[in-house]
Amino acid sequence: MSLNTLAQALVSGALLGCFYTLMALSFSMILGVTRGLNLAHGDLIILGGYLGYWLWSGSGLHPLFLVPVAAAALLPLALVWHWLFHRLPEPRELSSLVLTFGLSLLLQNIMLALWRGEYRLIASESLTGSLGLGGLRLNQGRLIVAAAALLVVGGLFLGLTRTRWGRAVRATSLDRDAAALLGINVDAATRTTFLLAFCLCGATGVLFATLHYLYPAGGIELTLLAIVLTIWAGVGRLRSVLAAGILLGVIEALTLAWSGPRWRELVVALMLLGSLLARSGGLARGWSH
């Protein structure tokens, strides 16, 4: 493997890692505040991607402008999900699986009806071209998208750790009753979490669609990755999620560069298995308190 390939792999791995982080964060935030698993999570991201694709092919706008648009477009769905999750019967962990599995199938079929089964990509010309950097040739589009993803991750981290509402959301996701006793309006924090998580899904979807082909059933794999990362990192552990996301992205990209796509899924599965054997995971610990 040449130095150039290695550097390319590291950059695209880190970029993928930012996606994974965004994906896992929004997933685990909802898990934290509701104790419910959202199996339609990946489908929502794909939906965001399709919305971005649809707007881009209609308007020709720069994909980065479409990131906030797709983010805002998913807000009404956040309220629907919040309303449904609010009415989940106990045990919530289980009933959320049934509910969101149904919602996932529903979303997939709506997307199939609207955009058919063809593969779609936001192949904007503004994202092609490469950049020379000390003898390395890096894909310019990937760098722009990586910068956007990093910006979102950074903004989210600042928001969750430094602002009042961010602290309220984190506390609520860690322990609802304890948060309420400190004067935090946990119902409002839950609604905020849904709105924020769905914005993230929309934004992640558009960024994802500039790099990966969209197809209606593509969300399943994303949901699984979000679950894997949550098991690794635990609920409400921001730095762990970032570390796990970037690690997964880099390992995946290195595997791709080294051996091609056939080993990719196997390596991810082995990493999951290994980490589960090495320590009982964060997901279980996140629930235990």
Added chain:
Amino acid sequence: MTRALLEVEGVEAGYDDVRVLHACSLEVRAGEFVALVGPNGAGKSTLLKTITGLLPVSAGAIRLDGERIDGLPPYAIAARGVALIPEGRRLFAPLTVRENLELGAFLPRAHGQEEETLRLIFRLFPVLQEKALAPAGVLSGGEQQMLALARGLMARPRLLCLDDPFLGLARLVTNRFCQAIREITAEGMTILAAGQHVRRLLRLAHRAYLLEEGHVVLSGPGTGLLQDERLRRSLIELIPGGVDQPTG
């Protein structure tokens, strides 16, 4: 007589279909340390959860400074100045000691005094300052209990409720903890504490209530109650091995 800070009047409450409290009444005056004792399952925790709004009231009234607070959501009751250090501490384990304390000062009324309260707390519990950047989950049991109490104090409450504050603490740690509570009480904090360490609580308390099967069956000054026959019957015979550790 001064008006009570907290008045609980004929309160009935419980979980979904099990009523735990029956016509429960008590009051806490400003500056008092009031202990709530009783056998397991008497409704001590239920009463504290009902006062703080975690459980709904099905009959009766709860007043803070004369104003009804029953029926309000927990955050609104907290905003009026009632804090509860819940059973089992309920710290935010992955967050640092400092972050836990900052969350304690979430309410606007506490936020402005955050730095001042922090200084006070670090004087009371120096170990929390030493471990300010450690995740709360790695502290020892005693340190966690101090952090739970400190987090409650950060809210600058008018009424501090403690649910089984000495549960699972070693005797030495309990001694230090009692000392801290004495200091807080001396500074004028109003405290309502429930728990199974009857002797400890009654020695700290100005007044105490004995709760049995959801009723207040006895009340009086803490040390007086300690001598009471009914309390002895109720607790000493029920709990094998006595009310407390022998020296407790």
